[in-house]
Amino acid sequence: MRLLSDLLFCLRFYSRLPLPVFRFEAAPHSMGDFGRAVRLAPIAGLLIALPAGLLMAGAGVVLAPELAAVLALMALAATTGAFHEDGLADVADGFGGGRTIERKLEIMRDSRIGAFGGVALCLSLLARWAALTALLRMGLTPALVALLAAAALSRWLGLLPIALLPAARKDGAAHAAVGPEPGAMALGGALALGAGLAPWWLGGGALWLCATAVALACGAALGMVYVSHRQIRGQTGDVAGAAQQVAEITFLIGLCIRI
Numbered sequence: 001m002r003l004l005s006d007l008l009f010c011l012r013f014y015s016r017l018p019l020p021v022f023r024f025e026a027a028p029h030s031m032g033d034f035g036r037a038v039r040l041a042p043i044a045g046l047l048i049a050l051p052a053g054l055l056m057a058g059a060g061v062v063l064a065p066e067l068a069a070v071l072a073l074m075a076l077a078a079t080t081g082a083f084h085e086d087g088l089a090d091v092a093d094g095f096g097g098g099r100t101i102e103r104k105l106e107i108m109r110d111s112r113i114g115a116f117g118g119v120a121l122c123l124s125l126l127a128r129w130a131a132l133t134a135l136l137r138m139g140l141t142p143a144l145v146a147l148l149a150a151a152a153l154s155r156w157l158g159l160l161p162i163a164l165l166p167a168a169r170k171d172g173a174a175h176a177a178v179g180p181e182p183g184a185m186a187l188g189g190a191l192a193l194g195a196g197l198a199p200w201w202l203g204g205g206a207l208w209l210c211a212t213a214v215a216l217a218c219g220a221a222l223g224m225v226y227v228s229h230r231q232i233r234g235q236t237g238d239v240a241g242a243a244q245q246v247a248e249i250t251f252l253i254g255l256c257i258r259i
Contacts, residue, residue: 006037010044014155016081017048038159039184042191045155046148052076053147056132057140065136069129072147084158084248087241088124089117094238095231104231105168108238124245131252142255145199150251152195153214156188157221158244161235164225168234199255213254220250 004022011017056072063071077085090108096116098104107114113121135143163180180188196214200207224243228235 003040006033007040007044009033009037010040011047014041014044014083015048015079017079035179035181036184038156038180039187039191041155041159041188042152042195045151045153046195048079049076049148049151051079053144056136056147057144060136060140060143065133066129068136069132072132073125073129076151084241084244085121085124087238088245089113089121090238091228091242092120093117095227101168101232105236108236124249127249128252131249131256134256135252142199145202146252146255149195149198150217150248153192153217153251154221154244154248156185156192157217157247158240159185159188160221161225161228161239161243165229165235165239166233168228168232168236168239196251209255209257212257213251216254217247217251220246 008019008022011019052072052075055075056068059068059071090110093110093114093116094104094106094108097114098107132143132147135146159180163185193214196217197207197210200210221243224239224246225235228239232239
């Protein structure tokens, strides 16, 4: 039951899926044991992206790749409530528009979106659309596997700021959440790595290509950790969302490399 409870917590945390409440759940909508539950973040990411992936694969049979990719991104945004995209926009506005740490954090908390955030959102959607379109041109199955692998891998990489940096605020979700347990992060990392290499072991890509894509995604997430440390001397939930976004983008782009 503990595994199922952790998975349900991750699904509720990362998405807006209408999940039922089971009898064994004492407090289904609380923060739960975040430190332990993160081990299943990759599996939750895969399940959350599954409807979008199936829609993309089905649409790809009768529609052009460009339209199928758009429908997949629309489904992802609807399923997650643009959870991570919101974090990316807030980080772009805060880091780009604030001069002091206090001002950066104030801007990041503002619900309004600025020029930096708008540009970041547009580029994020455009990069993922272009990568998915390119992958769809290679085949429906490679594109589906890539989308699911990216969702699983990036959910774990999005946890790196929380695991490696202190909370930048005295309140907020990042402060309230207990830091990920080392064992849970290790298990989640193994699942994420397995997902990142899925295009290879399912026969849809070369090992060097998948390994390169995983390395690029890891580098992008660690880059966000470094930038956040330099900018606000810590992390927030928005930083975790931004790390997930850049990791997902770089992984998908990495799978499109051709030599």
